[in-house]
Amino acid sequence: MTDRTELLEAALYSLPEGMALLGEEGHVVLWNRAAEAITGHPGPDMVGRPAPEGLKALLQRCAQPGDADSGSQAGRAFLVHARHKLGHEVRAMARILVLRDGLGGHIGTAVVFHPAESLDALPHGETGNSEGMEGSQADLKDRLDTEFEDFAHGGPPFGVLWITIDQAPELRKSHGVGACEAMFEKVERALAQGLRPAEQLGRWGDDEFLVLSHERTPEMLAVHAQALAGLARTAEFRWWGDRISLTVSIGAAQADLGEGLTRLLARAQQAMVSSVHAGGNHIALAPGGQACLPS
DSSP, X not given: OOOHHXXXXXXXXXXXXXXXXXXTTSOEEEEOHHHHHHHOOOHHHHTXXXXXXXXXXXXXXXXXXXXXXXXXTTTOOEEEEXXXXXXXXXXXXXXXXXXXXXXXXXXXXXXXXXXXXXXXTSOOOOOOSOHHHHHXXXXXXXXXXXXXXXXXXXXXXXXXXXXXXXXXXXXXXXXXXXXXXXXXXXXXXXXXXXXXXXXXXXXXXXXEEEEEEOOSSHHHHHHHXXXXXXXXXXXXXXXXXXXXXXXXXXXXXXXXXXXXXXXXHHHHHHHHHHHHHTTSXXXXXXXXXXXXXXX
16 A cells, blocks of 8 residues: 555655755755756756755755745745756746744755746746736736837836735735735725826736836836835725734836846846845845936
8 A cells, every 4th residue: 555655755746846855954855857857957866965056046045944934935936047957047936835843843945946937938926816816917918018118129218116015925824815905905006196107007916016117217216116115104004903014025127228028027026035035125126227218
């Protein structure tokens, strides 16, 4: 009779996403078939060893127990740049989970990842099964494509603000999905008060917004982000008598001439993640973004 351990191993090996289990010392304990296909590194070369140099960004930088334990990080997808065994770059969306024993002691880490190209080549926030959310993202993507194409052909400056509400993961756990959605509606109305006439605001994931902006310089984009963050803080939110203070973390990225839309969004997402790592209630301006009209 097949025991439970064999069943669990078979299930993990069969997952369509890459799965790596790391022991307490950071050595690879399990490396499934999807992980082999994505990275080119076969399981026998990985198990029992520390991460090779090209995969350290994926397996070591992601697998930080302190980050993964924090309410703002648990379950969040990160864009990671790793290296395939053959030498080319692999862009992957990775999620981490700290593994603990019955007494709460840290015994290892799970890293689940898949190629970023599987997200229609555009980084975006994680969404559940809501058809409405998928439709909102599709509408915003159409606007993104149109305005970025306009910029690429000599149109006005273009940038994006990737916004996440710092309290969303904890509120979803403590008060449920309904409270979280009500909070997002409150913050969306507050943010909308600060938009420029030509700007577009939309949901870009369960916990995130995207603002399409035409500020003339990266510095002006960052100042605009600060103003929107201030409006979010004024959105007083109450749920069944509980008053919940709200803050946002924002990543700002100004488009560079010659870069693609995927790269622009990746820079904005990475800046947003940096803001979250800074403790939330923070604005980060992505490097680059020198394209602007003359003053």
